[in-house]
Amino acid sequence: xxxxxxxxxxxxxxxxxxxxxxxxxxxxxxxxxxxxxxxxxxxxxxxxxxxxxxxxxxxxxxxxxxxxxxxxxxxxxxxxxxxxxxxxxxxxxxxxxxxxxxxxxxxxxxxxxxxxxxxxxxxxxxxxxxxxxxxxxxxxxxxxxxxxxxxxxxxxxxxxxxxxxxxxxxxxxxxxxxxxxxxxxxxxxxxxxxxxxxxxxxxxxxxxxxxxxxxxxxxxxxxxxxxxxxxxxxxxxxxxxxxxxxxxxxxxxxxxxxxxxxxxxxxxxxxxxxxxxxxxxxxxxxxxxxxxxxxxxxxxxxxxxxxxxxxxxxxxxxxxxxxxxxxxxxxxxxxxxxxxxxxxxxxxxxxxxxxxxxxxxxxxxxxxxxxxxxxxxxxxxxxxxxxxxxxxxxxxxxxxxxxx
Numbered sequence: 001x002x003x004x005x006x007x008x009x010x011x012x013x014x015x016x017x018x019x020x021x022x023x024x025x026x027x028x029x030x031x032x033x034x035x036x037x038x039x040x041x042x043x044x045x046x047x048x049x050x051x052x053x054x055x056x057x058x059x060x061x062x063x064x065x066x067x068x069x070x071x072x073x074x075x076x077x078x079x080x081x082x083x084x085x086x087x088x089x090x091x092x093x094x095x096x097x098x099x100x101x102x103x104x105x106x107x108x109x110x111x112x113x114x115x116x117x118x119x120x121x122x123x124x125x126x127x128x129x130x131x132x133x134x135x136x137x138x139x140x141x142x143x144x145x146x147x148x149x150x151x152x153x154x155x156x157x158x159x160x161x162x163x164x165x166x167x168x169x170x171x172x173x174x175x176x177x178x179x180x181x182x183x184x185x186x187x188x189x190x191x192x193x194x195x196x197x198x199x200x201x202x203x204x205x206x207x208x209x210x211x212x213x214x215x216x217x218x219x220x221x222x223x224x225x226x227x228x229x230x231x232x233x234x235x236x237x238x239x240x241x242x243x244x245x246x247x248x249x250x251x252x253x254x255x256x257x258x259x260x261x262x263x264x265x266x267x268x269x270x271x272x273x274x275x276x277x278x279x280x281x282x283x284x285x286x287x288x289x290x291x292x293x294x295x296x297x298x299x300x301x302x303x304x305x306x307x308x309x310x311x312x313x314x315x316x317x318x319x320x321x322x323x324x325x326x327x328x329x330x331x332x333x334x335x336x337x338x339x340x341x342x343x344x345x346x347x348x349x350x351x352x353x354x355x356x357x358x359x360x361x362x363x364x365x366x367x368x369x370x371x372x373x374x375x376x377x378x379x380x381x382x383x384x385x386x387x388x389x390x391x392x393x394x395x396x397x398x399x400x401x402x403x404x
Contacts, residue, residue: 074258075227076250090245093143105147114141129196131159131168163269166191207268208235208244211253213260218296219244220391222276223268227261229253238349238391277301278388280333280379283355287383294387299350299394302335303328308399309346317342318351324372335388336372347393356385 072079078086085096092102092114104113104121110131114123126135131145144150145168148159158165164175176188186194207223208216210232217237219228228248268274272282276298286295306326318341324332339351357377360366 074253075229087250090242103143103147109147110145111141111143111147128168130171130191131166131196163274171196207265209261209264210235211249211257213257213264215264217294217389218391220393222296222298222391223271223274227265229261237352237389271295273297276392278334280330283334283388284380284383286386287355287380290384290386292384292386294389295355296389296391299348299390299392302331302350302390302394304348304394304396307340307348307396309342309348309396310399312344312346314342315344322369325368333372333376336369338390343393346396346398348396349393350390353388353390354385355388 069081072082076088077084078088083096087094089100091105092100094100100117102115103111104115106112110125110127112125113121115121123141124135125133125144127133127145133144142149142152145159145166146161148161148166151158151160151165157169158167158174161173164173166172167174171194172187172189172191174189207218208228208230210216211229214232216230216232216235219241220238221241228244229250230244230248234247272278272286273295276296278295278297278301283295286293302323304327307321318339320337320339321327322332322337323335334355335353338353341349341351343349357373357380359370359373362370
């Protein structure tokens with residue numbers, strides 16, 4: 001009987017407390033609905049009242065409504081609430097009033113000073129090694145370290161490096177490197193191999209699209225970065241980045257074309273050639289699942305330390321070398337034999353390669369090649385051959401220090 005009485009008493013107390021909490025919560029909700037409160041946000045440049053203060057009624061001021069500013073990016077064009085506010089160029093930008101402002105950069109490409117069209121500077125910034133700001137005079141411009149946009153909304157303070165965000169307070173990226181498996185000795189979050197003074201992490205490379213939104217290829221810097229649009233007849237694969245920007249189209253584009261480009265750009269990060277490097281496992285995987293689509297590889301990712309320049313008299317001449325013999329074995333298993341062309345100042349470029357497993361006539365150097373091919377086909381399995389475009393230029397060591 002005592003146990004029953006105690007249980008009933010506990011139930012009454014519980015109901016009393018529960019109903020009291022519900023009543024209190026309901027009163028708070030009603031009070032908030034009548035007089036909503038918003039947390040104050042400092043340094044939040046993405047949120048501000050859109051309606052001018054003089055147009056607000058007494059009731060509006062008593063119960064303010066928070067409105068938000070949206071920012072959209074379309075290639076080099078930047079919009080705020082649907083209004084064009086900035087057109088980015090390689091060395092500055094044109095603001096919403098049609099006025100050009102230029103950047104003065106340091107050796108790493110960091111924006112240090114912004115200069116107006118009248119020659120007056122209005123934004124001066126100094127940095128700690130990982131991009132944290134100090135002595136930021138005025139702080140008007142959002143594009144700072146490495147030329148990247150700093151996101152300060154809600155105190156975030158991250159740099160937008162396109163593929164990942166960079167936290168300058170921690171000195172690292174906020175997401176893992178997709179190619180971290182290839183660099184086991186380096187943390188997947190590390191920025192510039194933990195040496196931001198001597199290294200940079202640029203994303204100035206450009207995928208290039210035709211006027212109909214079709215993917216044409218890349219300039220001599222690869223896939224990553226802001227896309228460019230140009231007439232197909234003006235496109236040359238691996239053209240210089242500066243030349244690509246000179247002939248790029250910056251006019252109006254239909255919405256369906258832009259959506260086609262955006263969808264393709266969004267898929268680039270998942271490609272094995274996103275970082276300009278191609279491993280054997282990635283090459284074989286693409287052979288099985290890539291449907292024959294071309295990949296793009298940076299010549300600087302190939303180990304050419306065994307190659308030497310014999311002088312400028314050999315510029316323009318082409319040579320075919322088997323990288324399994326003269327280069328790094330991991331490169332040789334992917335590319336096999338590649339035609340190389342000498343360029344000025346001890347430079348070298350490479351031609352397009354074809355990833356397949358065809359057998360050539362059994363003679364001379366083809367014997368080694370055919371053996372490699374048989375082994376490669378056995379490892380890769382069945383798939384679709386594809387082209388590998390090798391872009392960029394690599395400098396060779398002169399065979400003699402004084403050789404010109």
